[in-house]
Amino acid sequence: MEKCKEKTFLSSWEWGDFWVGQGNKIKRLGVGDKSGLIAVVLAVKIEARRGAYILIQHGPNIIDANLNEKQKILEELSFELAEWGKSEGAAFIRCAPLLERNDQNAKIFKDLKFGIAPMHANAYEATWKLDITPSEDELMKAMRKTTRYLIRQARKNSDITIEKSSASEDVEIYKELNEAVAKRQKFTAFKASYIKREFETFAKDGQVLWFIGRYKGKSVAASLVVFWSGIGFYHQAASSGEFAKFSIPYLLQWEAIKEAKRRGCKVYDFWGYTDPKANPKHPWAGPTLFKMGFGGRAYEYMKTQDLPLSWKYWLIKWFETFRKMKRGL
DSSP: OTTOSSOOGGGSHHHHHHHHHTTOOEEEEEEEETTEEEEEEEEEEEEETTEEEEEEESOOEEOSOOHHHHHHHHHHHHHHHHHHHHHTTOSEEEEEOOSBOSHHHHHHHHHTTOEEOSSOOSSOSEEEEEEOOSOHHHHHHHSOHHHHHHHHHHHHOTTEEEEEEOOGGGHHHHHHHHHHHHHHHTOOOOOHHHHHHHHHHHHTTTOEEEEEEEETTEEEEEEEEEEETTEEEEEEEEEOGGGGGGOHHHHHHHHHHHHHHHTTOSEEEOOOOOOTTTOTTSTTHHHHHHHHTTOOEEEEBOOOEEEEOSTHHHHHHHHHHHHHHHHTO
């Protein structure tokens, strides 16, 4: 994985352990040549109410390969995973590949009988990343003027503090904030048990921290940041609308970026992006504008792909398409 340029912790060995802890079956597969491993994939069997399927989040992960090599690797892995999926009664394989969104990569999946999924794979298809190798002063200068100003204003406010925590029980702080956000924005939040297990999975090796923003001692913002394979991932976050005027999430984010630098990370992944101009009503439009203020650029990957394994897939696809339309996505 260290040799793969495009990757997230959703392909890590630790994330496989996370799924096992959730009671899921997993497969870790590799493709090799004379030089050793050239590609790996983490696949998970998901037992959903609408039917079982095989999930691949942000994989397969391939060391630099030309188009023909890439196609052969994906063909081999697809065959193996299809055999496993059928033996497990899965209706389809759902894959969110971290491959550049272009016609060549789209053709590879089309040739392998994949089609664009009606729902994404609980993982982003585009994200906003920041190169954090420059100095802190250079990073500040590269920010949007308003973002830089709000960070400095929050830093001057003695009532505001940012705390770093490695305590898994602080999930309760996040839970309370996140449930309030979910109610306000009308979405279903991850269960606290899910978030806690995620935190504890990476806490074993000191690869995760809570960042908690407080105003006069009251917890008003929190985020979970994973530090893995030279990348800092801003994966979970919530804040109280009541204290929005104090811009605490801006200072919290800056402290997380600085921590990633201290740990030797070269990239900070803000986890998820949509073009706010093209999609102003998208639920991620506001958060994306916030992320863009810190500098960086967008990365767009292939749309989530489905490979049908049985006739049941078409019923599931109809159901998911209808639900997507109902939600206005």
